[in-house]
Amino acid sequence: GGISKKIISVDAFERGLNAIKKFKAYIDQFEVDEIKAVATSALRTASNGKDFLKQAETETGIQVQFIEGEREAELIYHGVRRAVDLSESKALIIDIGGGSTEFILCNEKQIFWKKSFEIGAARLMDQFHHTDPISKFEIEELTKHFNTILHELKAELIIHQPDLLVGSAGAFETFAALCDEEFTNTTQTAFTFDLNKIREIFEWIIKSNREVRKQSQFIIPVRVDMIVTATLLTRYVLGLHPFKAMQLSGYSLKEGLLFENY
Numbered sequence: 047g048g049i050s051k052k053i054i055s056v057d058a059f060e061r062g063l064n065a066i067k068k069f070k071a072y073i074d075q076f077e078v079d080e081i082k083a084v085a086t087s088a089l090r091t092a093s094n095g096k097d098f099l100k101q102a103e104t105e106t107g108i109q110v111q112f113i114e115g116e117r118e119a120e121l122i123y124h125g126v127r128r129a130v131d132l133s134e135s136k137a138l139i140i141d142i143g144g145g146s147t148e149f150i151l152c153n154e155k156q157i158f159w160k161k162s163f164e165i166g167a168a169r170l171m172d173q174f175h176h177t178d179p180i181s182k183f184e185i186e187e188l189t190k191h192f193n194t195i196l197h198e199l200k201a202e203l204i205i206h207q208p209d210l211l212v213g214s215a216g217a218f219e220t221f222a223a224l225c226d227e228e229f230t231n232t233t234q235t236a237f238t239f240d241l242n243k244i245r246e247i248f249e250w251i252i253k254s255n256r257e258v259r260k261q262s263q264f265i266i267p268v269r270v271d272m273i274v275t276a277t278l279l280t281r282y283v284l285g286l287h288p289f290k291a292m293q294l295s296g297y298s299l300k301e302g303l304l305f306e307n308y
Contacts, residue, residue, distance in 0.1 A: 087145025115162020121302030129235035129297035137210040144168035167272035217276035223264035
């Protein structure tokens with residue numbers, strides 16, 4: 047509710063603290079020796095972000111570290127390559143968060159280019175999605191915004207020519223569930239999309255209203271609103287380059303924190 051105003055709203059502040067307290071209860075239950083906690087775009091840019099982290103530490107003892115977008119992208123890469131077979135061919139990883147979206151061009155051995163952009167789903171929703179369903183005008187304005195912001199990504203795609211697009215967790219888990227309802231009953235860390243089917247899913251999401259999305263058993267409550275801008279961003283990226291395949295990685299930033307040194 048406050049991302050464009052660069053503030054954590056009172057309700058969100060309380061929800062965040064309660065979530066960390068819940069995590070801390072599990073941490074204590076399992077007698078964890080080491081805790082890694084990081085804060086990303088929404089907290090980086092919030093005027094009361096430091097206040098939130100200070101209160102979280104006071105109430106739980108957990109020290110949270112701010113990380114920049116470049117570091118975020120590295121951690122996402124470390125998570126994704128444990129979930130998806132990247133091989134020696136090049137891939138573009140896209141991680142759509144609430145405040146920012148990270149793009150990583152890579153293969154299984156290295157990162158060739160990485161960048162974080164302040165175009166997370168919540169930020170885009172707050173700026174562009176004000177009608178239900180989203181209007182043609184809003185979609186056009188959003189597309190203009192992408193054209194302005196993502197010119198560097200376009201240039202890097204031409205240079206590196208990736209075959210595979212990998213979406214890490216988040217909205218891509220919703221896309222996978224909508225494509226194949228059996229996905230929700232598995233513990234698989236990767237999912238391969240049918241490109242024709244996913245384009246049909248995109249059209250359904252974009253044309254749907256909030257009530258229809260809310261009734262879908264495959265769209266969790268926190269994504270009912272943000273899934274629209276996440277869909278439009280994903281569709282835009284798919285249209286920038288002739289990708290041969292698209293996959294979901296069930297692992298992302300938090301798994302990258304676990305895996306980067308192993």
